[in-house]
Amino acid sequence: MNLHEYQGKEILSTFGVKIQKGIVVNTPQEAVAAAKKLTEETGTGWHVLKAQVHAGGRGKGGGVKLAKNLEEVESIADQIIGMQLITPQTSAEGKKVHQLLVAEDVYYPGETETSEFYISVLLNRTSGRNMIMYSTEGGMDIETVAEETPHLIFTEEIDPATGMLPFQARRVAFNLGLSGAAFKDMTKFVTALYTAYDKSDASLFEINPVLKTSDNKILAVDAKVTIDDNALFRHKDYLELRDIREENPIEVEAGALGLNYVDLDGNVGCMVNGAGLAMATMDLIKQAGGEPANFLDVGGTADAARVEAAFQIILKDPEVKAILINIFGGIVRCDRVAQGVIDAYKNMGTINVPIIVRLQGTNADIAKELIDNSGLDVQSAVEFQEAADKVQTVLA
Numbered sequence: 481m482n483l484h485e486y487q488g489k490e491i492l493s494t495f496g497v498k499i500q501k502g503i504v505v506n507t508p509q510e511a512v513a514a515a516k517k518l519t520e521e522t523g524t525g526w527h528v529l530k531a532q533v534h535a536g537g538r539g540k541g542g543g544v545k546l547a548k549n550l551e552e553v554e555s556i557a558d559q560i561i562g563m564q565l566i567t568p569q570t571s572a573e574g575k576k577v578h579q580l581l582v583a584e585d586v587y588y589p590g591e592t593e594t595s596e597f598y599i600s601v602l603l604n605r606t607s608g609r610n611m612i613m614y615s616t617e618g619g620m621d622i623e624t625v626a627e628e629t630p631h632l633i634f635t636e637e638i639d640p641a642t643g644m645l646p647f648q649a650r651r652v653a654f655n656l657g658l659s660g661a662a663f664k665d666m667t668k669f670v671t672a673l674y675t676a677y678d679k680s681d682a683s684l685f686e687i688n689p690v691l692k693t694s695d696n697k698i699l700a701v702d703a704k705v706t707i708d709d710n711a712l713f714r715h716k717d718y719l720e721l722r723d724i725r726e727e728n729p730i731e732v733e734a735g736a737l738g739l740n741y742v743d744l745d746g747n748v749g750c751m752v753n754g755a756g757l758a759m760a761t762m763d764l765i766k767q768a769g770g771e772p773a774n775f776l777d778v779g780g781t782a783d784a785a786r787v788e789a790a791f792q793i794i795l796k797d798p799e800v801k802a803i804l805i806n807i808f809g810g811i812v813r814c815d816r817v818a819q820g821v822i823d824a825y826k827n828m829g830t831i832n833v834p835i836i837v838r839l840q841g842t843n844a845d846i847a848k849e850l851i852d853n854s855g856l857d858v859q860s861a862v863e864f865q866e867a868a869d870k871v872q873t874v875l876a
């Protein structure tokens with residue numbers, strides 16, 4: 481589950497990580513009120529207004545702007561709220577902005593220069609350990625840093641038995657070139673950041689930039705946080721942080737039906753039981769020259785109701801030009817699945833895309849007979865390759 485910046489910062493704050501303070505709002509009027517409140521609390525006269533969408537690169541797309549007085553707060557808020565924000569990380573049509581974070585300006589001038597760093601905590605899948613990845617090159621695209629100046633990216637691997645050790649926090653602060661109060665503040669920052677990641681069962685905490693202010697404080701200015709869905713049962717209070725407006729609507733609907741569905745860019749809809757077979761089916765479609773429109777695992781019980789639900793989900797994608805049903809009947813008998821397909825087809829009235837069904841396993845022969853004699857526009861296939869080739873034929 482991905483979180484908004486303001487939600488990620490709230491979690492950070494509860495674990496003692498210093499953040500750029502802010503208030504989330506829905507209207508320009510609320511933005512002005514929030515700015516006044518922040519001025520009372522922090523003394524800041526300037527505010528930064530930040531679009532809250534699940535995508536990075538908002539600054540580049542015009543979703544992060546500095547307001548130097550309350551009139552500017554109101555006019556910029558009016559501009560950003562409701563806009564379609566296009567960033568390097570969104571699709572071409574962008575994302576609609578529903579909420580705005582009004583934050584204190586933390587780039588104020590002072591005795592020293594401000595510096596921006598990059599710090600993230602994530603799982604290193606190769607070593608199976610959490611690690612801190614950090615760089616002096618904050619505020620930039622970390623992918624660009626990795627490509628052009630990889631020697632400026634450092635990592636610190638965390639031993640699960642000990643957690644993060646003090647010398648590791650000091651090494652982070654040292655490699656970031658800090659000294660004095662900022663050095664000390666950074667060791668506290670990174671230690672609290674790791675605790676936040678660990679205790680919230682996150683799979684990512686990416687803070688870009690981490691800011692050293694002109695008076696040598698270390699703050700999180702941005703927060704990209706992903707919580708591990710499989711751990712959400714341990715964090716019931718995080719469930720309300722989910723913003724389904726940010727998610728793919730078909731995926732949300734499929735999830736509610738208990739279907740494991742991932743939307744993709746191609747035109748061949750897939751209905752498969754088992755994640756492994758679903759992956760293999762997508763590979764074969766591609767090998768035959770097609771492009772899968774989705775990943776869909778209907779699970780172990782492919783009865784008529786489930787097959788119908790899956791049909792409906794697949795057909796919501798207007799790109800779908802053919803459907804390949806590839807079911808292995810191990811526990812579930814193929815003839816039952818075939819009957820399910822036929823019943824679902826009849827219930828749905830007209831399905832305007834050709835359907836190819838491959839059923840293998842228990843009672844596969846009876847299933848093929850059922851399909852072939854159904855009188856419906858459904859073709860059966862026995863072999864995997866044959867099924868993929870038939871898909872290509874109907875698309876041609």
Ligand code: GDP
Nearest residue numbers: 528536537538539584585586587619688689702
């Ligand atoms: P992103 O573009 O989606 O990654 O959004 P960020 O939260 O990282 O903000 C983008 C950029 O806005 C940062 O890299 C900063 O340069 C700038 N920014 C953020 N907060 C402030 C602020 O308080 N004052 C000023 N002047 N700039 C800010």
Ligand code: MN
Nearest residue numbers: 537688689702
């Ligand atoms: Mn950022």
